[in-house]
Amino acid sequence: MPDSAGDAGRFEQWGPYLSYGTDPATTMTIAWRSKEPTAGAWVKYGATQACDRTAKEVATSATRHHVVKLTGLDPATIYHYRISRDSDTAWTFETGLPAGSKRPFEFIINGDMHAYPCNRLDRYFQLMNSEAPGHDFYAGLGDFINDGLDITHWNAFFHDAREYMATRPLMNATGNHDTGNKEKYKNYLDAFVHPYVNPAEGAYYLIEYGNAVLFFIDSCNAGRGDPLPGDEQYAWLEENLAKHARADRWIFLFLHHQIYSTGDFGCPVIMNDVFRPLCREYHVDAVFYGHDHHYECFWVDRDAEWGGTLFFVAGAGGGQHHVDHGIMGDRDGKTKYVWPGRFLNVRKHGVPPPSPKSDGTTLGFRNDELVKQCQLIGVLEPNFVHVRIDGDVMDLKCIGWQKQVYHQLRVRRAGAGRKWDASCELQRVDY
Ligand SMILES: [Fe+2]
Ligand SMILES: [Fe+2]
Structure with missing residues (x-):
């Protein structure tokens, strides 16, 4: 039997989901929604699975909706990343091509x-x-x-x-x-x-x-x-x-x-x-x-x-x-x-x-x-x-x-x- 409370929580939690920032080649915005408000959310990311760089969310107070903007990325490069809500799970994204x-x-x-x-x-x-x-x-x-x-x-x-x-x-x-x-x-x-x-x-x-x-x-x-x-x-x-x-x-x-x-x-x-x-x-x-x-x-x-x-x-x-x-x-x-x-x-x-x-x-x-x-x-x-x-x-x-x-x-x-x-x-x- 599915746990109804658990199912509801599953639907309330969004993402992580991606969009480009101003420059698709060097930026990536990672957002997600958590079940309860939390503060200090982070993304660990890097070109290897070690994810050796860390970026913090934009918001400074506790929130359910988290947005972390990565900048200074290398173009057309595959990155691995983890988010603070699901720190055991890793995903990847690829940055875009440079303009021109x-x-x-x-x-x-x-x-x-x-x-x-x-x-x-x-x-x-x-x-x-x-x-x-x-x-x-x-x-x-x-x-x-x-x-x-x-x-x-x-x-x-x-x-x-x-x-x-x-x-x-x-x-x-x-x-x-x-x-x-x-x-x-x-x-x-x-x-x-x-x-x-x-x-x-x-x-x-x-x-x-x-x-x-x-x-x-x-x-x-x-x-x-x-x-x-x-x-x-x-x-x-x-x-x-x-x-x-x-x-x-x-x-x-x-x-x-x-x-x-x-x-x-x-x-x-x-x-x-x-x-x-x-x-x-x-x-x-x-x-x-x-x-x-x-x-x-x-x-x-x-x-x-x-x-x-x-x-x-x-x-x-x-x-x-x-x-x-x-x-x-x-x-x-x-x-x-x-x-x-x-x-x-x-x-x-x-x-x-x-x-x-x-x-x-x-x-x-x-x-x-x-x-x-x-x-x-x-x-x-x-x-x-x-x-x-x-x-x-x-x-x-x-x-x-x-x-x-x-x-x-x-x-x-x-x-x-x-x-x-x-x-x-x-x-x-x-x-
Ligand atoms: Fe429509
Ligand atoms: Fe429409």
């Missing part, structure tokens, strides 16, 4: 895990490790917690993620479910320790990793709930896009709210109006977002001289319970789960209007030429996205929870632009 390095690296992406008790996300974390064993970090797109005010949902997430997040950093973006109001936002900031620029205005930040710059945008604006970056965040975004666009690196944006999507929330005109000019001006390579619970790929401005921007819906992280199967009809064996070039919410919302909506509502979707021409593929099955960067080549796969590779593409940057690599065309799988 041309060495290959890999990461995974998805959003909308919607953790709550008993949805067993641990299976998905295990699958991401087994199907992408070489990935360096996880870029999250928000809505990892189903209800940011419910501690049992937070506990469920960190319980299911405990083995994964002890060894690989998760860099997350805010979602409406986990930061949809001020109170949720506070819980979010306490839990996800990232190198935020100005948390009073939003949980936005960037990391430079090898020959890429990754922007994490708070589309919930510090719990105010708007789907666009607020004034200060927008100014930061534009300033830093301008700075890095000149550096000839991959530029990726990660946010929660969708820009182009034929899913439940459609294509808000206002998102196109704000993000498309930014992507054009600063030659953003790819934008990843969730909120809609499926996978979809759009290639916008692909005929432009600089190569255009890839937009991905990657919000199918929550398993069967949180993928919008309803919009495709019954699972009678005939339903297509992959629908290149089609709108998927016709059944739910009726035939799309002949002209784009311009009122900016999030449920409006555009039946316009842009979406028709730019949608490459959609996948209505739980999945995650795996990206491998090797110099000027990006290989991307959409991998389903049943281990199918639904979509695979290779993009080669050519100076400021990109071309198809003819040896690896778009692959489509019909089920």
Whole structure:
């Protein structure tokens, strides 16, 4: 018989879990939550199992939530570490590549895990490790917690993620479910320790990793709930896009709210109006977002001289319970789960209007030429996205929870632009 009190304690104890600090090559933040408040928590760490260096937690008074920031680490190096709560257990992590390095690296992406008790996300974390064993970090797109005010949902997430997040950093973006109001936002900031620029205005930040710059945008604006970056965040975004666009690196944006999507929330005109000019001006390579619970790929401005921007819906992280199967009809064996070039919410919302909506509502979707021409593929099955960067080549796969590779593409940057690599065309799988 399980000890119920012991089980409760097991869920209340989070981590240890990892995230990069300001520089992925030389910093690592290790956080955990203990059952009772304690003071003086520490991390012992080192390049050997002896863990001969010690770092103390940031807090000086007794607390349940512990954060220890390691600095001065060597790049691309495996470290062993132990924490004061579980001093007999050792874990490892690997620091990232220095900014500007041309060495290959890999990461995974998805959003909308919607953790709550008993949805067993641990299976998905295990699958991401087994199907992408070489990935360096996880870029999250928000809505990892189903209800940011419910501690049992937070506990469920960190319980299911405990083995994964002890060894690989998760860099997350805010979602409406986990930061949809001020109170949720506070819980979010306490839990996800990232190198935020100005948390009073939003949980936005960037990391430079090898020959890429990754922007994490708070589309919930510090719990105010708007789907666009607020004034200060927008100014930061534009300033830093301008700075890095000149550096000839991959530029990726990660946010929660969708820009182009034929899913439940459609294509808000206002998102196109704000993000498309930014992507054009600063030659953003790819934008990843969730909120809609499926996978979809759009290639916008692909005929432009600089190569255009890839937009991905990657919000199918929550398993069967949180993928919008309803919009495709019954699972009678005939339903297509992959629908290149089609709108998927016709059944739910009726035939799309002949002209784009311009009122900016999030449920409006555009039946316009842009979406028709730019949608490459959609996948209505739980999945995650795996990206491998090797110099000027990006290989991307959409991998389903049943281990199918639904979509695979290779993009080669050519100076400021990109071309198809003819040896690896778009692959489509019909089920
Ligand atoms: Fe969601
Ligand atoms: Fe959402």
